[in-house]
Amino acid sequence: MGIRGDLRNHGERTRSWGAANPWAVDIGIALLVQAAMTMPFVVPRGPELEPATWPAYGLTTLTVLPLVWRRRAPLAVLLAILAASALYKLALEGPGQPLPYTGLVSVYTIAALAPARQRLTTAALLVVAVPASVWLNTQSARELTFSLFVFGAAYVFGRLQDARQRAHRIEAEQAAARERARIAREMHDILSHAVSLMIVQAEAGPVAVRAAPARAEAAFEAISETGREAMAQLRHMLGLLREGDEGAAPREPQPDLGGIPDLVERVRASGLAVGYETEGGVRALPAATGASAYRIVQEALTNVVKHAQARAADVRLAYGDGVLRVTVTDDGRGPRPGSGSGHGLVGIRERAAAHGGTAAMGPGPGGRGFEVRVLLPVPPGTETAEVGR
Numbered sequence: 001m002g003i004r005g006d007l008r009n010h011g012e013r014t015r016s017w018g019a020a021n022p023w024a025v026d027i028g029i030a031l032l033v034q035a036a037m038t039m040p041f042v043v044p045r046g047p048e049l050e051p052a053t054w055p056a057y058g059l060t061t062l063t064v065l066p067l068v069w070r071r072r073a074p075l076a077v078l079l080a081i082l083a084a085s086a087l088y089k090l091a092l093e094g095p096g097q098p099l100p101y102t103g104l105v106s107v108y109t110i111a112a113l114a115p116a117r118q119r120l121t122t123a124a125l126l127v128v129a130v131p132a133s134v135w136l137n138t139q140s141a142r143e144l145t146f147s148l149f150v151f152g153a154a155y156v157f158g159r160l161q162d163a164r165q166r167a168h169r170i171e172a173e174q175a176a177a178r179e180r181a182r183i184a185r186e187m188h189d190i191l192s193h194a195v196s197l198m199i200v201q202a203e204a205g206p207v208a209v210r211a212a213p214a215r216a217e218a219a220f221e222a223i224s225e226t227g228r229e230a231m232a233q234l235r236h237m238l239g240l241l242r243e244g245d246e247g248a249a250p251r252e253p254q255p256d257l258g259g260i261p262d263l264v265e266r267v268r269a270s271g272l273a274v275g276y277e278t279e280g281g282v283r284a285l286p287a288a289t290g291a292s293a294y295r296i297v298q299e300a301l302t303n304v305v306k307h308a309q310a311r312a313a314d315v316r317l318a319y320g321d322g323v324l325r326v327t328v329t330d331d332g333r334g335p336r337p338g339s340g341s342g343h344g345l346v347g348i349r350e351r352a353a354a355h356g357g358t359a360a361m362g363p364g365p366g367g368r369g370f371e372v373r374v375l376l377p378v379p380p381g382t383e384t385a386e387v388g389r
Contacts (some may be wrong), residue, residue, distance in 0.1 A: 022071055030067040033101045040095035056094025063102050071108045075118045078106040082129055083214055089136055104154040111158025126151055185347050187296050193302040194230030198223050200270040222269035256290030260297055267301050273312040280319035283378055292351040293326055299329035300372040308332025326374040329364045
């Protein structure tokens with residue numbers, strides 16, 4: 001597996017280098033084809049065969065040279081190769097080649113890179129040029145069949161390469177879209193949670209100033225702390241968006257289950273009584289799973305603060321055999337029509353599904369309040385750890 005992974009990484013690096021240096025790749029291909037076409041000129045030849053002269057060898061170079069521009073003008077390159085090859089056959093009659101290397105490379109390039117009109121023009125040219133070349137050479141049906149086969153194979157391989165490149169582009173675009181959606185969801189969770197808590201604290205502040213100054217001071221401190229925490233997380237997310245640009249924000253660890261106690265304390269400061277408990281052997285989760293579990297709890301508590309009109313909520317993390325169950329329950333007014341389609345609840349479902357888990361929302365125990373139940377698979381082999389007790 002390690003060797004295969006190394007080969008895959010090497011292949012990716014080679015493709016990246018080739019994409020960044022197309023001229024170097026095309027020159028390398030031309031040199032390789034020239035080396036192949038040199039072979040008939042250096043091997044010993046019988047006296048009955050045409051001599052391998054320097055003018056003939058120079059003309060082979062003339063047929064290879066257009067390959068350097070094969071990406072920029074593929075059809076023009078094919079026409080130049082056909083003209084040079086015809087001149088070689090008709091004027092000098094030098095050593096023959098076992099394969100039409102230059103033509104095959106040119107046809108492959110047209111099939112892989114050229115638009116449909118140029119591909120149709122190429123097919124029409126080959127229908128004329130291949131039989132004409134065979135007639136000038138051996139006039140045998142065997143050579144005609146072989147030539148049509150190799151040129152057809154070159155064309156098919158080119159179309160397959162085009163399909164592969166388009167699939168890679170689509171995959172890259174889909175991956176970028178998923179990443180943008182993930183970052184947008186993260187930013188929604190951060191802002192929604194922070195703003196909801198700050199609104200609750202700000203609304204309670206004027207009353208507390210008159211009745212309990214100490215409580216008002218704590219509320220304003222909570223607003224400040226919530227704002228700073230939100231700014232720090234937003235800087236991290238914006239840094240991901242700007243990654244690769246000069247001056248991008250440094251990457252910081254994503255929140256995980258160890259941050260849930262602090263999250264619960266911030267929500268408690270808003271006046272909501274929040275209980276928190278864990279069951280089973282607490283495991284250290286993979287970073288992505290831990291971050292998603294944290295965001296699920298955060299979004300569930302945000303919905304309680306914004307919509308539930310609840311006095312209390314409970315957060316429970318239950319570690320089972322290969323699974324983590326996250327449950328957030330409140331004693332508020334319960335589900336309302338359409339309450340399962342908000343952005344927050346949809347985000348919870350998407351996070352759970354991204355890890356192969358499930359999410360369900362509905363009335364709490366006994367039909368009171370609202371409950372969010374999420375099941376996340378936990379990879380086997382994770383060790384027990386004291387996480388967020």
